[in-house]
Amino acid sequence: MTEIQKKLYDLASATQKKAHVPYSKAYIGAAVLMADGKMYGGCNVENASYGGTVCAERTAIFKAVSEGGAKEIKEVMVISDFDQPWPPCGFCRQVIAEFGTPNTMIYTANHKGTMRTFKFGELFPEAFTPDHLAD
DSSP states (O other): OHHHHHHHHHHHHHTTTOOTEEEOOOEEEEEEETTTTTTEEEEEOOOOTTTTTBBBHHHHHHHHHHTOOOEEEEEEEEEESSSSSSOOOOHHHHHHHHOOOOOEEEEEEEESSSSSEEEHHHHHTOOOOOOOOOE
């Protein structure tokens, strides 16, 4: 793990513990590194209506945006407690597409030492991006 990956892992791990998951019991933590070098962490927050649930990745990204950080994502770390690390869901991939690039690095990890690395373009080829709305 690189120094940046370790910092992202530690932040994602710390926020994972704060998850509100009374329904799924799936504690997920995420951390994003923005273009300005700032990192933001987030956890999943479930809701009884299910549709109101927000994933850890989106929480971290929304924090970066709402706190006035850079709006370009450089790297994302997602941590779960499962045998195979969980990748970002479809909703999260779409939000990453809004603020990332095909070269944004995505790391999925667990606490057993398994980590996978992807470029965002590998996880979400042909993503719908703001460029599609430009004239």
